[in-house]
Amino acid sequence: MVLEWIYDLTYALLKPFKKFLKPNSFAEKAMISIEKVGKGVVFDCQMCGQCILHSTGMVCSMNCPKNLRNGPCGGVRLNGHCEVKPEQTCVWVKIYEGSLASPKYGSEIMWIQPPVDRTLQDSSSWVNLLHGIDQKMKTVWQTQDEKDALEPIFRGSNEKE
């Protein structure tokens, strides 16, 4: 998927500038503006500051009316629409479809995501990623071995499509 490629490219381009892209710096303020516009237009980003887009089929999970980071909930309708907003397709249906179309990161939909850290709201997710600020809670929810074990399960379900 081209969005996965853009994600990898953006990370590669930003990484050398890590020492300039510090939390609470002018550079972070600039990044926040860029993310608000760029990710806002493309992903309807809600600026949670701890982006998991590449783990959710390049669909922003924060647009789920319940803000679920692990979904779907039990209320998704038979037609794949949202329980809360019946007029819209369930965000987690879109995430599932996006994950199937994501050869590199699609299997990460199997990962258990930690709760949203609301203290990071409206900060730069790229700055937080570069400095590991968004990683603090992640390792306590699922070990890397458990994550690795899920990859072939996902790929197996993908092949049945």
Ligand code: SF4
């Ligand atoms: S997961 Fe967070 S940072 Fe990423 S697009 Fe959604 S709201 Fe924005």
